[in-house]
Amino acid sequence: DAKTTQPPSMDCAEGRAANLPCNHSTISGNEYVYWYRQIHSQGPQYIIHGLKNNETNEMASLIITEDRKSSTLILPHATLRDTAVYYCIVRFPRGNDYKLSFGAGTTVTVRA
Amino acid sequence: KAGVTQTPRYLIKTRGQQVTLSCSPISGHRSVSWYQQTPGQGLQFLFEYFSETQRNKGNFPGRFSGRQFSNSRSEMNVSTLELGDSALYLCASSLEGQPAGNGYTFGSGTRLTVV
Numbered sequence: 001d002a003k004t005t006q007p008p009s010m011d012c013a014e015g016r017a018a019n020l021p022c023n024h025s026t027i028s029g030n031e032y033v034y035w036y037r038q039i040h041s042q043g044p045q046y047i048i049h050g051l052k053n054n055e056t057n058e059m060a061s062l063i064i065t066e067d068r069k070s071s072t073l074i075l076p077h078a079t080l081r082d083t084a085v086y087y088c089i090v091r092f093p094r095g096n097d098y099k100l101s102f103g104a105g106t107t108v109t110v111r112a
Numbered sequence: 113k114a115g116v117t118q119t120p121r122y123l124i125k126t127r128g129q130q131v132t133l134s135c136s137p138i139s140g141h142r143s144v145s146w147y148q149q150t151p152g153q154g155l156q157f158l159f160e161y162f163s164e165t166q167r168n169k170g171n172f173p174g175r176f177s178g179r180q181f182s183n184s185r186s187e188m189n190v191s192t193l194e195l196g197d198s199a200l201y202l203c204a205s206s207l208e209g210q211p212a213g214n215g216y217t218f219g220s221g222t223r224l225t226v227v
Contacts, residue, residue: 041200041220041221041223042218042220042221043116043202043203043204043218043219043220043221044155044202044204044216044218045218046216046217087155098143098145098160098162098167098168099145099157099160099168099170100145100147100155100157100204100216101157102147102154102155102156103154104154105154
């Protein structure tokens with residue numbers, strides 16, 4: 001029951017910015033956009049989340065369109081260690097479903 | 113602070129056996145969720161516990177069960193193992209009341225192989 005669409009894969013050159021798109025055209029007004037990533041054989045790792053405004057932290061930036069139907073996760077200077085599967089998730093920050101619904105995600109390969 | 117600890121890290125079982133996996137959440141976290149990850153189905157939600165009560169359950173057969181103890185540690189059990197139960201089982205803990213997105217911390221998982 002994932003409500004997002006992501007490209008299955010993308011390549012990125014080391015040191016360059018990686019821009020990961022996500023479509024969430026059915027997002028409701030109070031749902032947030034979350035990004036997680038999963039490096040091979042590890043558990044998913046939280047990256048960033050946002051509602052309307054663009055957000056930035058030490059890992060990445062999140063750009064959300066004005067109509068909130070899509071967003072882009074930006075890894076400003078990709079390194080080989082950023083090779084992972086990236087998941088875009090939309091959900092209410094609190095509620096009674098108590099779960100994350102992961103889609104297939106985008107497999108990002110950073111090449112030297 | 114210590115992260116989410118899952119034991120064992122790897123496990124090999126035979127069809128028909130049962131297995132118990134353990135998850136110790138981050139200190140102070142009272143919510144524990146379990147996920148199954150397989151190449152074909154991806155990450156799927158199993159169940160979530162808070163204060164020893166199951167609050168939500170995914171679409172898995174009754175062979176999959178869990179429980180949470182008063183110290184918030186959680187176990188999940190799979191009975192009558194099938195080959196299709198081979199997967200990475202992930203546990204996530206969160207602090208109730210915080211926005212869910214940045215509140216989930218996952219463990220490294222238990223890799224279960226059924227032969």
